[in-house]
Amino acid sequence: MPLPSRRISTRIGSIAESATMKVDAKAKALKAAGEGVIGYGSGEPDFPTPDHIVEAAVEAARDPKNHKYTPAAGLPELREAIAEKTTRDSNYAVEASQVLVTNGGKQAVYAALATLVDPGDEVIVPAPYWTTYPEAIKLAGGSMVDVFAGPDQDFKVTLEQLEAAVTDRTKAMLFVSPSNPTGSVYSPEETRAIGQWAAEKGIWVITDEIYENLTYDGVPFTSIASLPELADQVVILSGVAKSFAMTGWRVGWMTGPADVIKAATTLQTHLTSNVANVSQRAALAAITGPTEPIDAMREAFDRRRKTIVEKLNRVAGFETPVPKGAFYAYVDARGALGQPIAGRTPETTTELAEIILEEAKVAVVPGEAFGPSGYLRLSYALGDEDLAAGIDRIEKLLGSKS
Structure with missing residues (x-):
């Protein structure tokens, strides 16, 4: 008896892969292949989990009651x-x-x-x-x-x-x-x-x-x-x-x-x-537990927030409002659309993000993942050195504001 023509249910087949996870996976795959990619895609703090939390987990793993x-x-x-x-x-x-x-x-x-x-x-x-x-x-x-x-x-x-x-x-x-x-x-x-x-x-x-x-x-x-x-x-x-x-x-x-x-x-x-x-x-x-580790991470995010906004606003075609929370910058990139970049002319931020990844080796998430085209999301939950270097690459590719 032949299998039904529809192997995957309509319900599951109709949903889209997480765009942020897809960008992050592509960046990691390029890194594994030896490419020097800097990824702003994943909303993941670069800090290790605080020690007191890890120690609590180690102790819990040794207790048989947690094995059930x-x-x-x-x-x-x-x-x-x-x-x-x-x-x-x-x-x-x-x-x-x-x-x-x-x-x-x-x-x-x-x-x-x-x-x-x-x-x-x-x-x-x-x-x-x-x-x-x-x-x-x-x-x-x-x-x-x-x-x-x-x-x-x-x-x-x-x-x-x-x-x-x-x-x-x-x-x-x-x-x-x-x-x-x-x-x-x-x-x-x-x-x-x-x-x-x-x-x-x-x-x-x-x-x-x-x-x-x-x-x-x-x-x-x-x-x-x-x-x-x-x-x-x-x-x-x-x-x-x-x-x-x-x-x-x-x-x-x-x-x-x-x-x-x-x-x-x-x-x-x-x-x-x-x-x-x-x-x-x-x-x-x-x-x-103690709040000091959280406070230290928030201070680092705050520093990076100021850095990323300042640097992004130097890029031609970019306008970046100052975020007041979380750890993302949401760039209005409409000014970069329709402009020639590396021999191509992006009309959407999906196309722009592809050019930035291919030419500058920087992974960003296009606005289409979050609603209308015209925007880019960059997470600043990554190390200070990579954060600065990645924006420098984008600026070199797209040019600076006069």
């Missing part, structure tokens, strides 16, 4: 610590029972959308957006309604834009501050206004707070979940990857109303069961 299955929702001690942290830092009072520990932040994104969104539901997503959001919405059977805010708005959407995007099928809105990919941070007043609007509309808010510890220039982090009127229609996503240099440990979480977390936990019992216990013990040490 544990509750699918997470270790009780870790869930309690996350609840305390959320109550303190996000001003959203939750119990440990309202926390689900996930295999990294991406699983938290998927679990939240799979739990809340039905086929036909619409999810409002401010753009530029993280590359995973559209695919997770699609997997849940929903439709993304993107709302673009350009550099003239500091990449932050307005209430008028959100209001224009609402339909009778709107189920949820994604809110991300500090933002990946732009580094923009909504002010307390802007956050409050959007939260009040969502509460009045009866729209779920899924807020991704993974960069909450990374803000600069005295700009505060404000959780949209802190609004009392949103308490029963908000889900917080976060994790240890970015602030604690723990991308490879794969520990994230979601917190929210008890019924949502219970349903998402049921999904996880069939999807992955518990997160690796050693990683959970490491995450517990991160959340409850």
Whole structure:
């Protein structure tokens, strides 16, 4: 009997590979082949995980109790610590029972959308957006309604834009501050206004707070979940990857109303069961341990932020706003499009990124991965020397401003 003509399901075959992971993989492959590539693609701190966290993991690995299955929702001690942290830092009072520990932040994104969104539901997503959001919405059977805010708005959407995007099928809105990919941070007043609007509309808010510890220039982090009127229609996503240099440990979480977390936990019992216990013990040490390592990393990111913006703004055709959070610069590269570069004339930032990689051996992520063409994302979570050298290569290729 012949195999069905469609070997891969339509659901899985329709999703796109992560653009940031694809760029990072290509850069690493070129490096492995002996090319001197400098990669700005991956949102991954170049620092090692702090020593006290590693030591907690080593100790946990030696304890036989961590060699067995544990509750699918997470270790009780870790869930309690996350609840305390959320109550303190996000001003959203939750119990440990309202926390689900996930295999990294991406699983938290998927679990939240799979739990809340039905086929036909619409999810409002401010753009530029993280590359995973559209695919997770699609997997849940929903439709993304993107709302673009350009550099003239500091990449932050307005209430008028959100209001224009609402339909009778709107189920949820994604809110991300500090933002990946732009580094923009909504002010307390802007956050409050959007939260009040969502509460009045009866729209779920899924807020991704993974960069909450990374803000600069005295700009505060404000959780949209802190609004009392949103308490029963908000889900917080976060994790240890970015602030604690723990991308490879794969520990994230979601917190929210008890019924949502219970349903998402049921999904996880069939999807992955518990997160690796050693990683959970490491995450517990991160959340409850000293803050000095985090402060030191943030200071380094702040220094690199200033360097990368200054250097990028010397490049012909580039305009780079100063990001206030996360560790990304989002370059308005529209001035470089339509200009001859190394015998080619790029019309999109996908084409521009390809030329920069091939000619300058520098990997950047084109704006098409996050929304409209015309922009480039560069992570400054890499060493100071590479950071400076890579921009110098781009400037040499594209030329300097007069």
